[in-house]
Amino acid sequence: xxxxxxxxxxxxxxxxMIDWVRxxxxxxxxxxxxxxxxxxxxxxxxxxCYEVFCTNKNCEYCISKVTIEDGSILKKxxxxxxxxxxxxxxxxxxxxxxxxxxxxxxxxxxxxxxxSQKINEKNKKMSEDIRFARNMQIRMLPPKGMYNGLSxxxxxxxxxxxxxxxxxxxxxxxxxxxxxxxxxVGHGVSASLLTIFVRQSIRTIAKGNINLNKIMKxxxxxxxxxxxxxxxxxxxxxxxxxxxxxxxxxxxxxxxSEPILMNKDNEIALLSSxxxxxxxxxxxxxxxxxxxxxSVEDKLFLYTDGIxxxxxxxxxxxxxxxxxxxxxQDENILNNLKLSLNEYxxxxxxxxxxxxxxxx
Numbered sequence: 001x002x003x004x005x006x007x008x009x010x011x012x013x014x015x016x017m018i019d020w021v022r023x024x025x026x027x028x029x030x031x032x033x034x035x036x037x038x039x040x041x042x043x044x045x046x047x048x049c050y051e052v053f054c055t056n057k058n059c060e061y062c063i064s065k066v067t068i069e070d071g072s073i074l075k076k077x078x079x080x081x082x083x084x085x086x087x088x089x090x091x092x093x094x095x096x097x098x099x100x101x102x103x104x105x106x107x108x109x110x111x112x113x114x115x116s117q118k119i120n121e122k123n124k125k126m127s128e129d130i131r132f133a134r135n136m137q138i139r140m141l142p143p144k145g146m147y148n149g150l151s152x153x154x155x156x157x158x159x160x161x162x163x164x165x166x167x168x169x170x171x172x173x174x175x176x177x178x179x180x181x182x183x184x185v186g187h188g189v190s191a192s193l194l195t196i197f198v199r200q201s202i203r204t205i206a207k208g209n210i211n212l213n214k215i216m217k218x219x220x221x222x223x224x225x226x227x228x229x230x231x232x233x234x235x236x237x238x239x240x241x242x243x244x245x246x247x248x249x250x251x252x253x254x255x256x257s258e259p260i261l262m263n264k265d266n267e268i269a270l271l272s273s274x275x276x277x278x279x280x281x282x283x284x285x286x287x288x289x290x291x292x293x294x295s296v297e298d299k300l301f302l303y304t305d306g307i308x309x310x311x312x313x314x315x316x317x318x319x320x321x322x323x324x325x326x327x328x329q330d331e332n333i334l335n336n337l338k339l340s341l342n343e344y345x346x347x348x349x350x351x352x353x354x355x356x357x358x359x360x
Contacts, residue, residue: 164191233279306352
């Protein structure tokens, strides 16, 4: 290494490094190895760089060769004796500025690599679990079709793999059908688990029970028994339809998206009702029960705020007026709504759901 100048203090710094450091020439001969490399590999000075690792030819991609040829700094990963190293090759120039050697730094990244692989495997497993949970959540949605004189259709989209929006239509008894839509705070796994809780609880509590206040009180009581944090709660609009009397009774537990009723003459009304969401900050709940009489061809729309609060590129909300305008077209309503939403909001940041119930 007579054509370059490396002083003793510089060598002392290199010798004290925990990384391997070596210098090779254009013939792949090792001219220098630091203390750490010599301790672990023995005396390697004078050997071909590839001989040090028990091979009989140069690497297919020799970064040292390229570094000496064009003076570039290169990096690659390589496996050495069962360990994984990041190797960085840098040029060493002589006094005239010509690159004559390559200095290589080997950093052991085996632990990081193993950890990264384990994380990737866990992430893969988690992704598979989330896909399974997503499929289960979708399978728990009520089938589209007829329910005691109600025809059901809907749109259901989640901003993530799992949704905090959910709804259900279910039989209470031969005369009465229950319907609800809920919006769980947040997204992802925790929100989706709460939607499952809501579904199973309401179906169990409402079986043979058409007293809406009692149903809501029991739902609230059951939720309190979970002892969740204060930031876990949900809103729900719950109604019961009687196919004989055509009466629709309903309560609203903090659901800020007022259901829309459109009669056969395309006249619009909002089902206004107020109440607290289901949360553990309330010890007791009581709700006003409202009733309306529905007629054949009336359409009832229950939805979440992911629709009305969807924003465009100017951060303007979609709003209830646009939703009503689409509904009043009264032809391919849900398909038209999906097209309208996707055109208005390119990226949906929130889950959304809307179900359409028509009296048949």
